[in-house]
Amino acid sequence: MSTCPFCVLNEDRILMERGGLRVIADAYPVTNGHLLILPVRHVVSFRELSDSEWREVLALIKLWTERLTAQDPSIAGFNVGINDGEAAGQTILHAHVHLIPRRAGDVPNPRDGVRGVIPGKASY
Numbered sequence: 001m002s003t004c005p006f007c008v009l010n011e012d013r014i015l016m017e018r019g020g021l022r023v024i025a026d027a028y029p030v031t032n033g034h035l036l037i038l039p040v041r042h043v044v045s046f047r048e049l050s051d052s053e054w055r056e057v058l059a060l061i062k063l064w065t066e067r068l069t070a071q072d073p074s075i076a077g078f079n080v081g082i083n084d085g086e087a088a089g090q091t092i093l094h095a096h097v098h099l100i101p102r103r104a105g106d107v108p109n110p111r112d113g114v115r116g117v118i119p120g121k122a123s124y
């Protein structure tokens with residue numbers, strides 16, 4: 001698995017490591033502060049995470065949403081999402097959760113958020 005970019009991360013990219021999970025900055029952030037939460041061990045799908053890893057994912061989402069909003073008062077919300085499988089847009093085949101800060105006006109019409117993964121189906 002040495003070709004997996006999430007298995008060979010540079011130490012300086014790791015913001016936190018705890019409970020078998022890591023928090024890193026997205027290499028191509030869609031908004032300022034876009035983070036990824038991923039298991040240290042290589043698994044392709046989030047469906048392979050253990051119960052304890054899931055609890056840690058949720059704890060890290062809570063911790064980092066609090067941290068980011070404390071650092072940046074312009075953050076008014078978050079999208080939290082998983083691209084699971086190539087059909088769903090997963091490009092790095094090492095499970096990861098996106099934590100994407102949102103700010104008022106960052107897109108003209110934010111209505112329905114992650115529903116927008118299928119173009120034209122978000123607003124109804």
Ligand SMILES: [Zn+2]
Nearest residue numbers: 004007042094
């Ligand atoms: Zn990996």
